[in-house]
């Protein structure tokens with residue numbers, strides 16, 4: 001019995017108090033409020049349902065979760081001590097997971113385990129909690145890719161002063177609410193204001209326009225070689241010479257007429273604004289098929305998303321044949337005699353699929369790895385980069401995501417049997433710069449030799465500061481961080497890790513914080529995004545401020561009104577597609593609030609007041625000089641598409657009420 005307990009018992013014996021010390025086990029609480037990367041929270045079992053085991057030691061009790069993860073507990077000052085043994089569960093043997101266990105009390109970090117790997121003995125977490133109202137148990141990503149981060153809080157318990165249980169909770173408003181006004185009946189042209197193409201490449205630009213149909217399209221000043229289809233608004237053809245062309249786009253319907261300037265830059269650079277579209281991974285993962293891809297493309301049109309500038313339909317992993325899957329639809333000859341890749345039986349022929357998508361007015365992308373195997377164990381491009389680049393072009397593809405995975409194999413000289421394992425090794429070993437660059441350079445060069453423009457998206461999770469050299473290998477975008485999941489901790493950690501690469505964002509080069517986790521997602525196991533509505537507003541706002549590629553990751557046939565509202569706000573999208581191509585950075589932190597500021601081509605600024613805390617933040621804001629504002633401005637609420645006030649930065653204050661885990665996104669329009 002410790003001293004405090006002794007005193008309590010003594011006091012109660014002599015009748016002075018009725019308070020008694022108790023133990024409340026974490027596994028006695030409702031753990032379903034936990035949010036985590038994959039799977040469901042487990043009590044007294046590992047994530048896969050085994051006995052909790054850390055470095056050979058077994059535990060009867062505990063909470064097992066999947067990084068990244070968060071569990072909030074309302075202690076109301078009634079707990080004095082938290083103890084647990086934390087570590088990675090042995091059930092993921094054969095892989096190299098890494099995670100960090102953290103404890104936050106009322107928003108302050110109380111304890112961190114530092115990075116833990118598989119095989120590390122359980123670390124003791126013993127933290128005094130006196131006075132803590134809200135406790136958060138976090139498991140953050142330890143930087144090795146997060147597929148196998150099975151994390152255990154073993155023997156976790158509280159010493160309390162009288163309480164017999166605690167409530168777990170999720171404090172963020174959970175009712176979806178719609179802010180985006182419906183598009184008006186008059187035409188509004190929403191496609192990007194600038195478009196890059198290389199001389200001689202097929203040209204495809206859709207004048208994406210909302211408003212009543214029928215609508216007719218025309219364009220003034222189109223250079224020789226390009227024509228516009230008056231019914232669809234599609235501009236096609238070829239430009240033979242480099243140059244910059246100023247064009248006026250016109251869309252007309254019974255209700256009115258819209259005009260917009262488009263700058264066509266024919267030269268070396270493409271993807272002059274961040275690519276917008278859909279990718280199959282977050283939704284279908286290994287279950288993707290040509291049929292599902294076609295249906296996603298149909299839904300892009302039917303939902304009206306195409307009219308807001310959404311363009312790419314990207315097939316991720318699993319269009320290739322697999323190394324050893326039991327699923328026969330993934331088995332077959334990997335390559336023909338000349339080394340050209342053979343798609344699996346779910347796809348058969350890629351050319352008609354690409355034609356189908358193009359005929360809808362969209363573009364199409366696909367996926368490979370520089371290693372012998374993709375991350376999912378399908379055929380990679382190693383040794384066949386030339387043939388693969390030729391196939392993509394011959395089939396008519398417009399975009400390639402090139403994912404490191406088993407390339408770690410090649411540099412570590414390991415048997416190529418596990419793409420996940422080798423990718424982890426390359427993390428911990430840290431690929432030398434030349435080695436990190438080489439495979440992307442090879443494919444980059446072959447892509448450039450093709451007779452069509454193929455957007456090149458590097459995926460290697462930010463190793464070797466890819467943002468510093470991605471452009472030199474022909475990359476148009478590069479992942480900066482590990483895989484996203486539909487959890488608050490994942491989105492928050494990824495968002496807060498973007499500033500370091502911000503200076504490298506520019507037209508044609510985009511930092512990629514990974515795909516959107518809105519709508520029905522699930523990596524083959526569909527469910528509604530676990531992000532709360534406020535978190536989803538924050539997610540989209542930040543990705544727009546970051547000039548990030550916007551790739552919808554959800555089931556396009558299950559788009560609900562709330563998700564559509566997030567994806568169709570043209571003023572928010574305009575921030576993302578701004579031709580200046582700057583990435584917002586955090587210019588001020590006030591408590592849990594970060595203020596991200598993005599400079600725009602018109603000289604104005606988009607500002608996201610982002611609340612990463614668990615309480616609503618209310619304040620009278622007046623630090624305008626810190627966010628680069630000086631003078632008189634109209635303040636426009638971009639989500640509501642309304643001017644809300646005029647401010648004079650020297651004298652006025654701006655009243656802000658930012659929801660927990662939420663955002664206010666304003667554009668400050670100079671009134672010089």
Ligand code: GAL
Pocket residue numbers: 281316317374375376403405459483
């Ligand atoms: C991961 C990548 C994911 C997805 C997956 C396919 O490495 O980050 O976005 O492409 O591989 O196996």
